[in-house]
Amino acid sequence: MLLQTAQTASTERTALFVALGLLTLGFIVAVARALRARAAAGERVRTPAAISATSFVMNFFDTLGIGSFATTTSVFRQWSLVPDERIPGTLNIGYALPTIAEAFIYTQIVPVDPRTLILMIGAAILGAWLGAGVVASWSRRKVQIGMGLALFAFSIILFLQASKMMPSGGDRVGLTGTMLVLGIIGNFALGALMTIGIGLYAPCIILICMLGMNPKTAFPIMMGSCAFLMPLASARFVRSRSFDPKAILGMMIWGVPGVLIAAYLVKQLPLTAMQWLVLAVVLYTATSLLRAARRERNIASDATAAEAQPVG
Numbered sequence: 001m002l003l004q005t006a007q008t009a010s011t012e013r014t015a016l017f018v019a020l021g022l023l024t025l026g027f028i029v030a031v032a033r034a035l036r037a038r039a040a041a042g043e044r045v046r047t048p049a050a051i052s053a054t055s056f057v058m059n060f061f062d063t064l065g066i067g068s069f070a071t072t073t074s075v076f077r078q079w080s081l082v083p084d085e086r087i088p089g090t091l092n093i094g095y096a097l098p099t100i101a102e103a104f105i106y107t108q109i110v111p112v113d114p115r116t117l118i119l120m121i122g123a124a125i126l127g128a129w130l131g132a133g134v135v136a137s138w139s140r141r142k143v144q145i146g147m148g149l150a151l152f153a154f155s156i157i158l159f160l161q162a163s164k165m166m167p168s169g170g171d172r173v174g175l176t177g178t179m180l181v182l183g184i185i186g187n188f189a190l191g192a193l194m195t196i197g198i199g200l201y202a203p204c205i206i207l208i209c210m211l212g213m214n215p216k217t218a219f220p221i222m223m224g225s226c227a228f229l230m231p232l233a234s235a236r237f238v239r240s241r242s243f244d245p246k247a248i249l250g251m252m253i254w255g256v257p258g259v260l261i262a263a264y265l266v267k268q269l270p271l272t273a274m275q276w277l278v279l280a281v282v283l284y285t286a287t288s289l290l291r292a293a294r295r296e297r298n299i300a301s302d303a304t305a306a307e308a309q310p311v312g
Helices: 002-040 049-063 069-078 084-094 096-109 114-135 140-162 177-194 201-210 215-239 245-266 272-308
Strands: none
Touching: 002 096, 002 114, 002 215, 002 245, 049 069, 049 096, 049 245, 069 084, 069 140, 069 272, 084 096, 084 114, 084 140, 084 215, 084 245, 096 215, 096 245, 114 177, 114 215, 140 201, 140 272, 177 201, 177 215, 201 215
């Protein structure tokens, strides 16, 4: 019986890897075509060194569990590397390959129930697909508000982690019954929020711990979820041209070495001080996004008032 269960789990995991491999191939082809089309239209597709370096550093810490979306958003805004309205699409497309590398690594080295893994990944994919369809059509101001509020929510999660107030989890490696349903619903919501730019890693770790699972099982679940949902959500961002073409190649290429070094050479670091630093940066970025959205509203209001003034 145990042998049969192990064989079934191995088959499910293999099927997951094959599906992810095919998805990755399709994603690379789609992005290559999109970048070629943007280059033919006269847009820049060569990545500045600052963006490539950001991808390397942020994916290094991402692999260790810090997350990369909030921190990268902060860097992009601080140095005006990517326009606000293009940040969500750029993050989902640019960080897809590094996240896929994380998924291949951690779904092999961390034990987790395949059924739980597959169902929670599926829920995140559906949430991201629906969320990307909404976010890709948002105006600059809506993106600023959405990212600002999402980053404030993320800062609460970071505070819980840094202050050691988050649930400690249990010893389960899988879920059944009501707990599985709650896990599916929770990961669906996190998948949708990810398309705004909040990132899925830190919230997923808390979700896993609240469900009584071993915190280590969060790594294959959150990385597997992102590895599948990011290429699929990216299709909508690519179709609507809601991404910065000059950022994509450097983010995709330089993020992968950051993942490999963190996963195989460093493996773990004392990250509490880094979490407090990230918290401060995220709060600053969230505030600046909401202030920018208010300025956009005021400019629009002034323009409307000027148009309403009688001529002469």
